[in-house]
Amino acid sequence: MFREKIKELIAQKEGKRALIKEKTNEMRQLLSNEDATDEDLTRAKSLRSEIEAAEKEVRSIEDDLKLYRKAAKGNPAPDPHKRSQNNEDENEEKRNFNAYLHQEHRDGTTGITSSDASVTIPESIIYNPENEIKTVTDLSQFVQVFNATTASGSYPILKKATAQMHTVEELAKNPDLQKPEFLKVAWQIETYRGAIPISQESIDDSAIDLTGLVARNAKEQSLNTKNAAIATIFKGFSAKTVDGSNAIDDLKKIWNVDLDVAYNKMIIASQSFYNWLDTLKDKNGRYLLQDSISSPSGKAVSGINVAVIEDDLFGAKGEAHAFVGDPYRAIILANRKDLQVRWVDNDIYGQYLQAVLRLDVKKADENAGYFVTGPSAASK
DSSP states (O other): OHHHHHHHHHHHHHHHHHHHHHHHHHHHHHHHOTTOOHHHHHHHHHHHHHHHHHHHHHHHHHHHHHHHHHHHTTSOOOOTTOOOHHHHHSOHHHHHHHHHHTSOOBOOOSSBOTTTTGGGSOSSSOOOOOOOOOOOOOGGGTSEEEEOOSSEEEEEEEOOOOOOOOOOOTTOOOOOOOOOOEEEEEEEOEEEEEEEEEEHHHHHHOSSOHHHHHHHHHHHHHHHHHHHHHHHHHTTSOEEEOOGGGHHHHHHHIIIIISOTTSOOEEEEEHHHHHHHHHOBOTTSOBSEEEOTTSTTSEEETTEEEEEEOHHHHSSTTOOEEEEEOHHHHEEEEEEEEEEEEEOOOSSSEEEEEEEEEEEEEEOOTTSEEEEEOHHHHTO
16 A cells, blocks of 8 residues: 555656756746747746746655655554644745755766765664864955956055145145045956765755755855965965064054054954964063954954954964954955856756856955964974
């Protein structure tokens, strides 16, 4: 009894998936036509609705399959209309991404297979993997980000005015003022991309939402890409070294004298550099690092806010490095396209998602900061 019902449901599911593929191809042909008419667009929208309805039916059939397979192993007979409470509580965004991931099938390449996802495929228990505890800082929050509408261009930076006005007699002709000067920062969009193949077997057999893991992983890789590009520019600023008994005095000279007073100064410190700052004391034995509610790290030194990032963004683990200056004036990030996950053609039986990121990072104001090496790295 159960076996026949399971076969029937599998046949229904495969039929629906074939229908989804057929309608998806038709919709793509309509949308890829440069001479598409209003009727074509209306038809494409109708197809999209039909595809979504079919996807919903596939998910319903898959739920029924799970219930009947469970019953076939000796559990109580299933109620095909009963649905897990978890499905009702599932986040809408997560459901949409999950549905998108399940919408196509493709008939190998190295990727996520059943063996790779074996820890998520139930045998006698269900194992839900925990994320590794590892903080990843988003460096783009400190720099100037703008949306680029073309593949290349220049970004104008207004230079500081140095000229002065003149005293004149009454009704005398106005003297010419110095024209504003602009520094043009040229940028060229670069494309960063990669693909994550996932076998259909690992998706079908996984006891957890494998699609959510894939989405999160793609986002982490996007963040790592941006951080690497921004950190490279930070490390290209004029280098200074603070070491020995005068280290803190040398550091104060950077933000008191070397940097223009108009800059909105802060310290972006590696963990090792921050650890060194955290050990500094004044002549009365008081720690120089003080609490600050406006600082990203909750700490400030001499009124300068401090942000903490991983050592490996600015160097090797254990090395003390920091950017001291105004990061918003120092770097621009031209963002052409945020992380986009889309289908690419491939001959695997599974899901092949391509992640694309398009941006460029440039130094905007070379006087806006310094790349400082602290004692722990300077002494090596």
